[in-house]
Amino acid sequence: MEKKKYSVFDIILAIGLGILCVTCVLPFVHLLAVSFSSSSAVAAGKVGFIPVEFTAASYEYVISGGRFLRAMAISVERVILGTSLNIVLMVLTAYPLAKADLPGRGFLSGFFVVTMLISGGMIPTYLLVSGLGLKDTIWSLILPGALPVYNMIILMNFIRGLPHELEEAAWVDGASPFQTLIHVILPLLGPSLATVGLFSIVGHWNDWFAGMIYMSEPLNYPLQTYLQTLLVDFEQLLQSDSSANIMEILSKMNARTGRAAQLFLGALPIMCVYPFLQRYFTKGLTLGSVKG
Amino acid sequence: MKKNKKQGAASLWQYYAMLVPGVILTFIFSYIPLYGIIIAFEKYNVGMGFSSPWAGLENFRYLFSQPTFTRTIWNTLFIAVWKLALGVIVPVTVAVLLNEMISDRLKRIYQTLIYIPNFLSWVIMAGVLMDILGSDGAINGILNALGLQSVNFLGSAKVFPWTMIFSDVWKGFGYGTVVYLAALTGIDVSLYESAKLDGATRWQQIKSITIPLLMPTIILMTVLSLGNVLNAGFDQIYNLYSPAVWETGDVIDTYVYRLGIQQAQYSVGAAVGLFKSVVSAILVVTSYVLADKLAGYRIL
Numbered sequence: 001m002e003k004k005k006y007s008v009f010d011i012i013l014a015i016g017l018g019i020l021c022v023t024c025v026l027p028f029v030h031l032l033a034v035s036f037s038s039s040s041a042v043a044a045g046k047v048g049f050i051p052v053e054f055t056a057a058s059y060e061y062v063i064s065g066g067r068f069l070r071a072m073a074i075s076v077e078r079v080i081l082g083t084s085l086n087i088v089l090m091v092l093t094a095y096p097l098a099k100a101d102l103p104g105r106g107f108l109s110g111f112f113v114v115t116m117l118i119s120g121g122m123i124p125t126y127l128l129v130s131g132l133g134l135k136d137t138i139w140s141l142i143l144p145g146a147l148p149v150y151n152m153i154i155l156m157n158f159i160r161g162l163p164h165e166l167e168e169a170a171w172v173d174g175a176s177p178f179q180t181l182i183h184v185i186l187p188l189l190g191p192s193l194a195t196v197g198l199f200s201i202v203g204h205w206n207d208w209f210a211g212m213i214y215m216s217e218p219l220n221y222p223l224q225t226y227l228q229t230l231l232v233d234f235e236q237l238l239q240s241d242s243s244a245n246i247m248e249i250l251s252k253m254n255a256r257t258g259r260a261a262q263l264f265l266g267a268l269p270i271m272c273v274y275p276f277l278q279r280y281f282t283k284g285l286t287l288g289s290v291k292g
Numbered sequence: 293m294k295k296n297k298k299q300g301a302a303s304l305w306q307y308y309a310m311l312v313p314g315v316i317l318t319f320i321f322s323y324i325p326l327y328g329i330i331i332a333f334e335k336y337n338v339g340m341g342f343s344s345p346w347a348g349l350e351n352f353r354y355l356f357s358q359p360t361f362t363r364t365i366w367n368t369l370f371i372a373v374w375k376l377a378l379g380v381i382v383p384v385t386v387a388v389l390l391n392e393m394i395s396d397r398l399k400r401i402y403q404t405l406i407y408i409p410n411f412l413s414w415v416i417m418a419g420v421l422m423d424i425l426g427s428d429g430a431i432n433g434i435l436n437a438l439g440l441q442s443v444n445f446l447g448s449a450k451v452f453p454w455t456m457i458f459s460d461v462w463k464g465f466g467y468g469t470v471v472y473l474a475a476l477t478g479i480d481v482s483l484y485e486s487a488k489l490d491g492a493t494r495w496q497q498i499k500s501i502t503i504p505l506l507m508p509t510i511i512l513m514t515v516l517s518l519g520n521v522l523n524a525g526f527d528q529i530y531n532l533y534s535p536a537v538w539e540t541g542d543v544i545d546t547y548v549y550r551l552g553i554q555q556a557q558y559s560v561g562a563a564v565g566l567f568k569s570v571v572s573a574i575l576v577v578t579s580y581v582l583a584d585k586l587a588g589y590r591i592l
Contacts, residue, residue: 009494010394017389018398021405024466027420028408030430034423045433093314096307103304108311115318118573120325121565122545123552124342128325131341144321147314177306206413209527213553228415231422231531256423263419270411277411278404 028267035059035261039254057252058261064249065241068262070219071226074138078222079204082142086200087193090152095181097152098159112149126213140214141207141222148203151196158192159185195280198273205269227266234259332563344559351563360538361547361564367453368543371524374457376517382461383468384510388502390469391476392494403473407466418531421459422446452537460525468513475509476502512587519576522568544568 029049034042038053046052062068096102097109119125125144134140162185170180211225218229230237235255327342332351334344355361386406393399409417424430425445432442445455479502487497526545533541544564552561 006394013389013392014395014398017386017393017402020386021402024406024409024462027424027430030424031420043428045428048430089314089317092310096310099307102307108315111315112318115322117576118326118569119322120328121562121569122548123558123562123565124325124328124331125321126553127331127341127558128321128328132320143317146317146321149318152314176303177310181310202411206411206415208413208415224413224415227419228531231415231419259419260423263416267412267416271408274408274411278407 028264031260032264034257035264037257038252039250039257042254042256055252057249058257059265061249061253061258062261062265067219067226068223068265071221071223072265074220075205075223078138078141079201081138082145082204083197083200085142085146086148086151087197089147090155090196091181091186091189091193093147094152094156094159095185096177098156100160112147112152116149129214135214136216136220141204141210144210145203148196148200151199155189155192155196158189162188191280194276198277198280201273202270202277223266227262230259230262329562329566329569331559332566334559336559336562347559351560352567355560355563355567360542363539364542364544364547367540368522368524368545371453371456371529371541371543372521374453375460375525376514376520378457378461379464379468379517380510380514382465384472384506386465386469387472387476388498388506390473391502392498403466403470407470409463410467412463414525414527414531417459417463418528421455421532425455446532447534447536449537449540452533452541456525456529456532456541460528471513472506472509475506479505508587512583515579515583515586518579518582519572521575522572 026049030047033047033049033051035058036051036054036056037047038055038057041047041052093112097105097112099105102108120128129135129140129144134143166184166188167180170184175183206224208222208224208228211220211222212228215221215225218226221229238250238255238258330342331344333347333349335347335350337344390399390402393402422429426432427442427444431445435442443451445451483501484497487501492500522544524543524545526543526549529541529543530546530549533546545568548561548564548568551557551564
């Protein structure tokens with residue numbers, strides 16, 4: 001690349017876009033600063049992007065209360081179970097559908113694709129999950145979305161793009177379709193499985209709605225559902241808290257700092273997988289499109 | 293391909309065996325609810341489930357006689373159409389501008405920053421927005437410092453839809469920008485070089501090279517988003533609205549939720565759901581046909 005000269009336009013462009021991009025993260029920096037500031041500094045409106053009167057009282061409260069950690073444990077359980085099930089089902093479904101000459105393939109693909117176009121909607125799904133007795137179990141959060149069709153299609157397109165020679169070599173050696181899938185195809189799926197797997201992880205972690213309608217006991221809420229309740233009732237929750245050292249903690253924190261701390265902790269795992277997400281994201285996009 | 297010959301038709305059953313779990317789960321959790329829509333034409337009775345007494349079009353008649361429901365259709369269309377329009381214009385503009393940047397490193401840093409919000413849940417985002425948009429929040433602090441009046445972003449019925457539109461575009465524009473940038477990297481650099489030799493200015497290059505070559509992707513993304521005309525964004529609005537802004541901020545999905553699940557009026561809720569599904573399905577099919585015709589995009 002030749003060295004280019006920077007014009008005034010380039011500098012204005014870089015600064016302008018820089019401001020735009022920074023607005024995407026500043027609110028989170030502010031949130032972090034609020035969570036580590038004292039309640040009096042926050043109430044006085046003194047907190048910008050750096051904590052004022054630094055204190056970790058809000059985090060102490062969150063950890064000591066137990067509710068947050070319990071909700072987080074439920075979310076972790078959901079992410080592990082849900083993502084594993086998603087991946088197994090996506091691979092098992094995508095591999096046969098990637099076989100262009102499988103008799104009945106058109107009908108079977110149609111069977112899955114139709115579900116992307118029309119759905120029963122919120123109410124019939126809710127009634128079905130309740131009717132099956134899944135309410136108040138972790139399965140109500142996992143089974144209704146066990147096979148993500150769009151991601152399965154991304155995977156199917158990827159499998160179709162693999163060279164056929166490897167499979168054919170396995171067949172010559174007498175491998176059955178199951179053996180071929182496990183020993184030949186699966187090891188080649190790395191990047192695309194990472195893409196759809198990360199989508200599953202983020203989807204399960206971020207979902208709050210299923211937890212809200214299927215869990216009747218708030219103690220069983222996954223993290224995002226629990227955080228959702230905080231948006232509305234954290235003030236009351238704090239006032240009704242009767243644990244031993246609450247008075248001392250409350251002298252340094254309030255609903256706003258406590259909420260900020262929990263929101264930040266809820267976003268943290270996503271921030272941790274974000275570098276991987278970013279790497280596979282564009283790849284996933286191109287995988288999903290323009291394959292005839 | 294002659295793989296079946298080589299492999300022997302005897303093992304063909306294994307492919308169907310692999311499909312069994314996916315087919316069963318999809319049948320239960322997608323097709324049974326589809327059948328369950330029938331309760332939209334029934335008077336739902338908990339003991340009888342999906343085979344409750346027939347009510348014909350009674351639920352729909354009731355629904356469309358409710359001014360609170362017809363209002364949600366307009367609110368939904370207003371919010372969703374603005375989101376769709378800005379959801380194309382903003383990412384295209386940002387992608388074209390980012391593409392003009394000379395420093396590749398800065399470009400990568402900017403890309404990394406703009407699509408962080410895309411991956412965070414609306415619960416987290418709602419918490420952040422409530423904090424910064426509140427009466428004592430950061431944004432009103434800035435407005436006051438500039439000598440402007442405070443704005444009630446979340447509590448005023450006039451402002452609320454715009455708060456939804458702009459915060460959604462803000463959360464989502466990084467995604468679109470990355471898609472358009474990916475399309476832009478495919479453009480042949482020699483086109484720009486020969487344009488420069490001909491003395492074309494940067495603006496002329498954007499107008500006659502970048503935008504035309506980006507057009508297929510723009511059409512594709514627009515058409516694919518048409519299916520969302522009745523999705524104004526449940527996760528976002530539910531977490532930020534309040535009865536004070538129902539007049540302009542209550543949308544079809546929040547209405548279905550309150551009626552169908554909170555008030556247990558299952559049949560009426562399902563009727564709204566059906567109305568929405570039919571309109572969306574028509575739009576989705578139309579948009580896929582259009583995507584195929586206009587941009588040569590096929591999902592299968």
